[in-house]
Amino acid sequence: MxxxxxxxxxxxxxxxxxxxxxxxxxxxxxxxxxxxxxxxxxxxxxxxxxxxxxxxxxxxxxxxxxxxxxxxxxxxxxxxxxxxxxxxxxxxxxxxxxxxxxxxxxxxxxxISDTLMNDVLTRFGPSGRALHELVRRADVSGSAALYALLEAASGQILLVVCAVTGRGEAKQLTVRASGATESVKYPLRPGTPIPDEHPIQIALETGLEISAKSYVPFRSGRKMPAWVDVYPDGNGRRVFASFNLDPARFGGE
Known part of the structure; x- marks a missing residue:
């Protein structure tokens, strides 16, 4: 295709x-x-x-x-x-x-051209920053960037685009789109809430790029260890993130 x-x-x-x-x-x-x-x-x-x-x-x-x-x-x-x-x-x-x-x-x-994809992957790897760069430079949606990056990425990578929904007390950061490379069995379901203490939530609140050992916040409550790279888009409403599930990346066994 x-x-x-x-x-x-x-x-x-x-x-x-x-x-x-x-x-x-x-x-x-x-x-x-x-x-x-x-x-x-x-x-x-x-x-x-x-x-x-x-x-x-x-x-x-x-x-x-x-x-x-x-x-x-x-x-x-x-x-x-x-x-x-x-x-x-x-x-x-x-x-x-x-x-x-x-x-x-x-x-x-x-x-998204092959030239653009190769440049983004060379500079940022399959990260939240890479998703942001594809969205900005190709003028595409977050989901389009996610699908393209997954096609080009290798390893145990899970990608998500998160966005704020609701207002006031009902305001919540949830997964808008998610996908994973073939070696990862379970992506995050759209609508999955992001916990308050998670780096994705912290990046949204601070506006800062974050790269740290953390976990995949499955809706079931299961916390799968992962290295997470998070990049907020600057408008306080959307965050791009990648989870590297390779134990060698985050010091797991």
């Missing part, structure tokens, strides 16, 4: 919202782009009517990622071998989930 996405991106004149539609596959098929209010939905791809729909009320960065995601649906539908493999291995809800995951991978592949 990432290869399909990178091949599509290589043909584009630019990576702004409208230029994303200029790829050879969509141009040949006559696919058009339309913006309209879509309620809670961010977008959709209708292959029969050859149209990509984007929620006109969504944030610009969200619109751009959604467009890349829907284009990835078109790329996937154009690859008979990939479709056949998916249908051979999955069905029902599991199939739908895998398709959505692959299209997120495709969106990240379209929006």
């Amino acid at each position: 990432r290869l399909l996405a990178r091949q599509y991106a290589a043909d584009l004149p630019a990576l702004d919202t409208h230029s994303l539609m200029d790829g050879a596959l969509l141009q040949a098929a006559g696919v058009r782009l339309e913006f309209m209010p879509m309620g809670e939905r961010d977008g959709a791809y209708d292959p029969e009517n050859k149209v990509v729909l984007i929620n006109s009320l969504a944030r610009p960065e969200r619109q751009r990622f959604t467009l890349a995601h829907e284009i990835s649906h078109a790329l996937l539908l154009s690859d008979d071998d990939l479709l056949s493999d998916l249908h051979d291995q999955y069905d029902g809800e599991r199939l739908e989930m895998m398709i959505e995951t692959l299209c997120n991978v495709g969106a990240a592949g379209i929006l």
